[in-house]
Amino acid sequence: MGCRPTTAVRTRPESGLPGAGGRVAQIGEGGLRAAGDDFALPFGPRPGVFIALMCAIGLFASWLGTLCWNQASRRLPSAIAGQLIVFETLAALGYAYALRGTPPPALTLAGVGLLIAGVVVAVRIRPVPVAG
Numbered sequence: 001m002g003c004r005p006t007t008a009v010r011t012r013p014e015s016g017l018p019g020a021g022g023r024v025a026q027i028g029e030g031g032l033r034a035a036g037d038d039f040a041l042p043f044g045p046r047p048g049v050f051i052a053l054m055c056a057i058g059l060f061a062s063w064l065g066t067l068c069w070n071q072a073s074r075r076l077p078s079a080i081a082g083q084l085i086v087f088e089t090l091a092a093l094g095y096a097y098a099l100r101g102t103p104p105p106a107l108t109l110a111g112v113g114l115l116i117a118g119v120v121v122a123v124r125i126r127p128v129p130v131a132g
Helices: 047-075 083-100 106-124
Strands: 009-012 024-028 031-034
Touching: 083 106
Parallel strands: none
Antiparallel strands: 009 024, 024 031
């Protein structure tokens, strides 16, 4: 069994994502290339700049996110800070469906509704001071 030097992948014409119909991308010795395009995928015409920029964005986004999380967790009560994790999940869902360009299915919307209801209930609970 040998390995073929190139593989074709069909993409959706409106998004460039793998799926039915549309343009064909070829994977071979030169990397991934869209058929008929001069743009080298996945790193573009200047791979060094792309990789350096992605590393910088990843590093600083992670660092800045951790810094913000640490400040928020110090300043907020733990019951409220814990709810931030729920909103992180909701934001990720929102970004994913916005990127796809499709609305979430009914079951996902039901889950989102339950998460939001849980946060509302948890935020309304007031801690009772312990006498002692």
